[in-house]
Amino acid sequence: MxxxxxxxxxxxxxxxxxxxxxxxxxxxxxxxxxxxxxxxxxxxxxxxxxxxxxxxxxxxxxxxxxxxxxxxxxxxxxxxxxxxxxxxxxxxxxxxxxxxxxxxxxxxxxxxxxxxxxxxxxxxxxxxxxxxxxxxxxxxxxxxxxxxxxxxxxxxxxxxxxxxxxxxxxxxxxxxxxxxxxxxxxxxxxxxxxxxxxxxxxxxxxxxxxxxxxxxxxxxxxxxxxxxxxxxxNEPVIDFRPFKIGADIKTQLELEQKAQAEVKILAYIIRNRETKIELEVPYKDYLDSFKNNPNFKTVWESLDQIKSEPSIPRTKISDFDILSFDGESKTQEILNDDRYILALISPKIKNNVISVEMMIQDTIYEIDTIISFDPGTKEESIKIVQGQIDTIIEKSIKKNQYSWDPEYLNIVQTKILPLLDSVESEQLSFISIFGGLTEEGVVELRKASGINFPCFEADDLLLKTIMRSNPGLVLLKSGKIIHKWHHHQLPEPKDLKLKYLNETGNKIY
Incomplete structure (x- = not known):
């Protein structure tokens, strides 16, 4: 419209x-x-x-x-x-x-x-x-x-x-x-x-x-x-977002990426470095000037490109990128998985980080050298062994201490994790996707919350577009959103199995 x-x-x-x-x-x-x-x-x-x-x-x-x-x-x-x-x-x-x-x-x-x-x-x-x-x-x-x-x-x-x-x-x-x-x-x-x-x-x-x-x-x-x-x-009663229930992220992402790849450069916006005059130059003329005029780059600077419109408008789905905490993209792995994936989505987690100074002991041991002789082979062997304690040194190190939003931890520990434990299946995998956390923060959050399945990161704005609830659950299969749940509207384990995990053999999505 x-x-x-x-x-x-x-x-x-x-x-x-x-x-x-x-x-x-x-x-x-x-x-x-x-x-x-x-x-x-x-x-x-x-x-x-x-x-x-x-x-x-x-x-x-x-x-x-x-x-x-x-x-x-x-x-x-x-x-x-x-x-x-x-x-x-x-x-x-x-x-x-x-x-x-x-x-x-x-x-x-x-x-x-x-x-x-x-x-x-x-x-x-x-x-x-x-x-x-x-x-x-x-x-x-x-x-x-x-x-x-x-x-x-x-x-x-x-x-x-x-x-x-x-x-x-x-x-x-x-x-x-x-x-x-x-x-x-x-x-x-x-x-x-x-x-x-x-x-x-x-x-x-x-x-x-x-x-x-x-x-x-x-x-x-x-x-x-x-x-x-x-x-x-609850989640929005009417969902106008690109990540609504039933959305095929995998297919739409492929279509948008293909459309973006077919976009053509029509012209360049250039500016004279001295006079600051700006011009719009057709793409072919720009290339010719760049190639034939050795002073072109010295006199003019490129400000922007004017491109053709993609055949398929770009949506937030084009920003769908899930990463491991070492920077490796897991997007295709998740979208191509033909199992059900139940993803715990947390766009932003309130936390407080303080750096505290801690004293640790660094122990220095005496080192003994043992030389042994083998009469049979007539060879000597040298063995270095740790001896008694020589010195104990105390030194100060700084360590980050995290305190997490109690409400978030309560939701995860009393609602979400018990639900996931009750629906474990070979055809169902669990992941967590967080926004705005460092790898160190996720390690500490796992300790505090009890989350024991793979954790990934994504842009917090992307996660807010996918899920308004913080946290919330998204059920995926082959890159398609089967359902989404606000943490106040989580399904019963029986309903999740029968209605959404297809255990009856009847596809209802």
Whole structure:
């Protein structure tokens, strides 16, 4: 689905609702006001809902924005604001839920006409907020990576690879909009936002005042519970991510890699080292200049490549790479395994590491040399043996001590490991995939938790895309995701065997 088709569907729904209301409420009725009111309300409800099914996805996006804002403020006249954004990053999940619920409730308020003036001003303020976010995302495409956003003299031609945040997240993982399209979308929506400020008295109202208030309050409570259920108690109820249940990672990864390999270089962006003038040079001309002009590399520097679009869009599946802790890729080994693989996924584990000084004893022994003579062979042999203790020296060494999140250890030890122990089978293997841990950290975690099966590492952002639960379980077979479980929704051993491990002989996935 594209943003154009989405707007078309919303417009049709708004027109239908406006017609229905016209049939029952003809007095003092303005179809244009009514249509704009319904269009904005339905769009906000839909936009909020596709994010409400996965609040953590929006939280991750907000963290990206806060990081970009912090970096921008640090190198500008707004440096005093930079410390604010790391604090906001810690509150990203709560901020995400607040914004999602506010967006949907505001859509409901618009449609039923509750507190029309308040709804008009809230819509205006939120649209300013969204427009700033999407505008910043888009405009950073003009800012080189070594320049600050406010250094306008250093801005160059638009380059999407320079953007600090790759997409706005306006519709979660349901639709990925190009920043320019998203910015234009918000500029268009600023028109009804301004319209409502002057025409709020013309917005129709449904039901009585008490009923409108009841609908708004109950919606707020229900939406809060719905958002919480989609990350505290369970995985997203509707999964728009590329790693949803049933996804064939192996096949999709091969297709995306093949499409990337077929991408062609169309042109180069080059810059004159002295004048700083930038040019876009066709690929063939660039090669000819590089080959025939010996001074070309001295005068010009290559900034970027302009490439053709891949036949299959790149998704997060292209980043699927599982490594051993010595850096060896285990991706193909895991994807090609025709056994069931139950993977314990932990995107990030809270831990505290302190370096402590320890005293150890280093013992020095006397060395005795024994020379023996063999009369038969008439050969001498020399044997060096350890004698008595000569000196005991105490020396200080530093060692890292790890303390782990008690809640995480409790989940692993009381829920996950007992489940795995009860479903052991020759056709089932267990692995752990961690994000953000060193090899030393994993060794210590294994000691603390009792995990005794192979452990691997992966990018924490990749693992967060695969599994919102931390920790959670993913069942794989031949590179396909059979099922995923939040740690609050783990199956009974019997159900796991019968429903998912195919012990009955009936494939149900």
């Amino acid at each position: 594209t943003i154009v088709s989405l707007f078309l569907y919303v417009a049709l729904a708004a027109a239908a609702l406006s017609f229905i209301i016209y049939r029952f409420k003809r007095e003092d009725y303005s179809f244009l006001d009514n249509f704009i009111q319904n269009f904005a309300g339905i769009l906000f409800i839909f936009s909020g809902f596709v994010k409400a099914v996965d609040p953590m996805g929006t939280a991750f996006k907000m963290e990206q924005y806060f990081t970009a804002f912090e970096d921008t403020c640090k190198g500008s006249f707004l440096s005093f604001m930079a410390p604010l954004f790391p604090m906001l990053s810690k509150l990203a999940l709560g901020f995400s839920v607040f914004m999602i619920v506010l967006e949907i409730v505001l859509g409901i308020m618009l449609i039923i006409g509750y507190r029309r003036k308040l709804a008009a001003w809230l819509f205006f303020i939120i649209m300013i907020f969204f427009t700033v976010l999407t505008g910043f995302t888009y405009l950073t495409g003009y800012v080189p990576s070594d320049a600050n956003f406010f250094e306008f003299s250093k801005w160059t031609e638009y380059n999407k690879n320079q953007m600090r945040v790759t997409d706005c997240g306006c519709f979660g993982d349901f639709i990925k909009l190009e920043p320019k399209i998203s910015f234009i979308k918000d500029l268009i929506l600023m028109l009804p936002a301004i319209w409502f400020l002057f025409r709020w008295r013309k917005l129709y109202q449904l039901f009585t005042e008490k009923l409108r208030m009841a609908v708004t309050v109950m919606s707020t409570i229900g939406l809060l519970l719905f958002c919480f259920s989609n990350y505290i108690w």
